[in-house]
């Protein structure tokens with residue numbers, strides 16, 4: 001198989017357009033027994049390890065607070081820090097590009113690659129380039145992007161979508177991976193087994209050839225240190241180091257919120273991020289570069305600063321905290337909804353709790369999936385507790401729900417029910433009346449105190465759960481009858 | 488000390504036994520309890536579903552109903568958290584400064600039952616007797632919003648006759664989440680199924696929690712599956728005594 005086939009693969013990569021609403025997508029995932037098992041196993045393991053890694057530090061709470069404050073400070077002074085970053089990167093020999101949205105960013109990157117005359121690029125795993133659909137845009141221009149992160153490679157070769165920020169192929173097990181490699185990797189050894197070592201070795205050989213021949217690399221950015229113009233990428237496999245150092249041209253795409261003011265601030269995040277994401281004390285490969293250095297690494301460096309809905313998000317006083325996110329994925333790993341619905345149901349490269357608050361903000365709530373995301377949570381609060389930069393995700397979810405209700409003309413039935421309930425609950429007399437009616441009807445609906453079937457939308461409850469029948473008298477009625485003393 | 492009971496609309500309507508248990512328990516501990524008739528609902532369902540406009544009158548109603556009490560006790564961690572965490576902000580956002588001030592003064596006096604017993608009354612042994620195998624589910628809002636910590640477990644451990652067994656994966660959400668149970672019923676049911684599995688692994692006869700909303704959810708599945716496990720609110724265990732037994 002030639003690389004031309006790979007480019008075909010990239011072009012066929014499913015996009016997120018027309019994704020069903022979260023509950024519908026989740027229903028399919030809930031019924032997928034293998035997915036459920038893979039996810040439950042993977043998330044519970046990493047959850048336990050994260051808790052241990054965090055418990056090792058007695059100043060975790062202070063670190064978390066520092067992380068929150070640094071990010072908030074940057075967001076409050078974003079214009080200043082962006083200009084400073086641009087100045088420093090330019091001074092160091094890099095070129096800075098500003099992209100208002102996905103289309104603009106894709107055009108900039110495509111033009112830069114075209115200018116080199118190359119038709120292949122190697123990529124370091126990056127959320128920002130997934131967000132803008134860069135691989136698909138490059139494929140349209142006849143440029144093949146090779147993902148070099150192992151899990152990302154599995155997703156790409158499998159013609160699939162990532163389902164986790166850090167472990168994009170979390171929904172795959174090793175038998176799946178072997179099948180994908182055998183099917184799509186031209187240089188996979190004959191008789192490849194599903195042993196992790198063999199699979200890793202096959203990927204290694206496959207990728208090594210790409211690294212050595214690539215002239216252009218595309219990366220994301222974990223942190224940009226404004227006062228020196230240094231960019232930082234964290235990864236675990238060394239593939240990033242290869243991409244960032246071997247090619248002649250390096251193009252990095254970063255969301256405008258990824259800035260930290262100085263190296264002292266970076267230190268905080270180099271502690272918070274590895275422990276929260278991979279449960280490691282220190283990140284394995286941390287690459288940092290400042291512009292270009294003659295004779296050492298790429299000779300041409302471009303930084304694309306991506307807005308794509310971020311300034312709009314920044315304008316929302318409650319919602320803006322989502323921009324503190326450092327993409328550690330701790331919130332995914334502790335989320336009981338994510339563990340059952342899987343990443344694909346969120347309809348974006350950002351799954352789980354962070355996706356539920358980020359996608360509707362950066363994309364708006366125009367589509368079915370985006371308008372349903374703020375409701376994809378039981379508000380249990382596990383994400384907020386785990387988040388290393390203290391994003392109060394439940395608070396933002398409820399805020400986005402309120403915005404959806406204010407704006408939307410959807411769900412007329414729900415609206416009517418909420419209005420009637422609100423009207424009833426505003427008055428103790430009306431509530432008492434409703435309670436008497438409920439008590440009077442108790443024998444009609446329930447047998448032995450249990451209701452097995454409720455009508456209309458309430459049947460969603462009784463499909464799997466009994467409902468209690470109303471009692472003979474409400475507490476209020478009892479109190480009135482006995483003064484709080486009787487039986 | 489003037490103590491008021493905030494029963495919550497769900498308990499008032501569906502679980503009066505829990506309210507009676509709180510009254511009986513506090514009376515036994517030597518405290519008179521008042522039930523202000525003007526109370527209705529904390530507004531949590533409206534607020535959490537995005538209907539802020541309908542929640543505000545309920546914030547106002549709560550402040551009116553409970554003005555003048557030294558302590559407001561509620562057998563619901565979730566509603567307690569709604570009042571303590573959100574009423575002040577909703578009142579502040581409303582622009583009504585007088586309301587904001589009243590809410591600000593009132594909400595620190597609102598206690599979930601286990602907080603009231605342990606922190607205000609200073610008791611952990613309430614003289615209860617409950618000779619059953621029980622497992623305890625710490626509800627999300629009791630843990631992560633009110634931060635009640637191990638107060639309910641300390642109270643339960645002091646109950647005579649009880650065989651208290653640890654619930655595996657106790658901190659996992661049961662999947663109730665108010666309207667979440669209807670809007671995302673498949674995921675909610677899947678979460679509930681795992682909770683039920685863990686409850687059954689304990690061999691407990693009763694599942695206890697400090698919130699009837701979660702118990703209604705898990706209990707609905709326990710009953711549907713004929714599991715032979717019942718649900719019981721913390722207040723009802725703490726109110727039980729040897730004399731109650733017939």
Ligand code: SF4
Pocket residue numbers: 276324325326327328329330331332354383386387388389390391
């Ligand atoms: S929201 Fe917080 S926990 Fe989730 S990925 Fe972002 S930083 Fe990590």
